[in-house]
Amino acid sequence: MANASLVIGNWKMNGSQALTRSMADALRAAVPSCGDTKVVVCPPYTLLAELTRHCYYDGIAVGAQNVNANENGAHTGEVSLTMLKELAVEYVIVGHSERRAMYGDDNSAVAAKVTAVTQAKLNAVLCVGEDKQQYDAGNTWQVVEQQLQAACAELTPEQAAKLVVAYEPIWAIGTGETATPAQAEEVHANIRQWLVKRFAAIGEKIEILYGGSVKADNAAELFAQQHIDGGLIGGASLKEDQFVAIVQAAQG
Numbered sequence: 001m002a003n004a005s006l007v008i009g010n011w012k013m014n015g016s017q018a019l020t021r022s023m024a025d026a027l028r029a030a031v032p033s034c035g036d037t038k039v040v041v042c043p044p045y046t047l048l049a050e051l052t053r054h055c056y057y058d059g060i061a062v063g064a065q066n067v068n069a070n071e072n073g074a075h076t077g078e079v080s081l082t083m084l085k086e087l088a089v090e091y092v093i094v095g096h097s098e099r100r101a102m103y104g105d106d107n108s109a110v111a112a113k114v115t116a117v118t119q120a121k122l123n124a125v126l127c128v129g130e131d132k133q134q135y136d137a138g139n140t141w142q143v144v145e146q147q148l149q150a151a152c153a154e155l156t157p158e159q160a161a162k163l164v165v166a167y168e169p170i171w172a173i174g175t176g177e178t179a180t181p182a183q184a185e186e187v188h189a190n191i192r193q194w195l196v197k198r199f200a201a202i203g204e205k206i207e208i209l210y211g212g213s214v215k216a217d218n219a220a221e222l223f224a225q226q227h228i229d230g231g232l233i234g235g236a237s238l239k240e241d242q243f244v245a246i247v248q249a250a251q252g
């Protein structure tokens with residue numbers, strides 16, 4: 001049994017055709033069979049086709065970092081779910097804190113995206129998490145609960161089966177400052193309780209990932225926590241050796 005069932009790399013606005021190929025090769029060589037751990041790589045849109053060409057085999061899936069909830073039409077610069085599906089994308093990150101803070105993804109936009117992604121039968125990776133000020137004020141759970149409530153307001157249990165939740169304390173993203181395993185575990189346990197209350201049996205099965213400065217040297221301890229089902233990895237997912245080591249820590 002793996003320590004963690006899902007590891008997702010979020011390249012953000014980084015990467016190249018060359019990194020796409022070398023990451024695919026590194027993962028293929030180091031983790032030829034990912035066993036119980038699913039590995040997903042989310043590069044920028046422009047690299048999706050290249051990644052699909054190199055990674056389209058069991059165990060490694062392709063993900064996108066965002067999507068437009070509309071089906072098609074006059075939305076200059078946007079990308080639809082149909083377009084992502086044509087590239088064999090299986091996962092879509094929704095509501096990342098960087099999009100919430102810089103690109104206007106408020107709770108209602110996030111809810112529309114989660115609904116659209118799960119309706120299209122892709123996996124929506126819903127990001128939630130508090131900022132430093134909210135953390136210092138002791139409001140972590142209040143913030144996370146509000147984000148969950150807003151994003152899941154319209155979801156049916158069938159759609160919830162395609163949901164993944166990523167808890168990412170904003171103060172730990174790209175800062176090198178990580179929530180301790182115990183801190184993360186406490187929030188994850190609350191998220192699990194909330195999901196079960198909201199979606200009954202399906203809530204037990206929704207994967208809950210931790211994100212925020214996960215590296216090769218802290219991954220195993222985080223993944224060992226009861227309610228941490230895997231990781232959403234930023235910076236370390238751009239380095240082949242780091243990302244492979246994190247996947248191996250997930251495999252146990």
Ligand SMILES: O=C[C@H](O)COP(=O)(O)O
Pocket residue numbers: 010096168172173174175176211212213214232233234235236
């Ligand atoms: O999506 C990934 C998260 O924002 C975590 O990023 P990080 O691992 O660079 O802290």
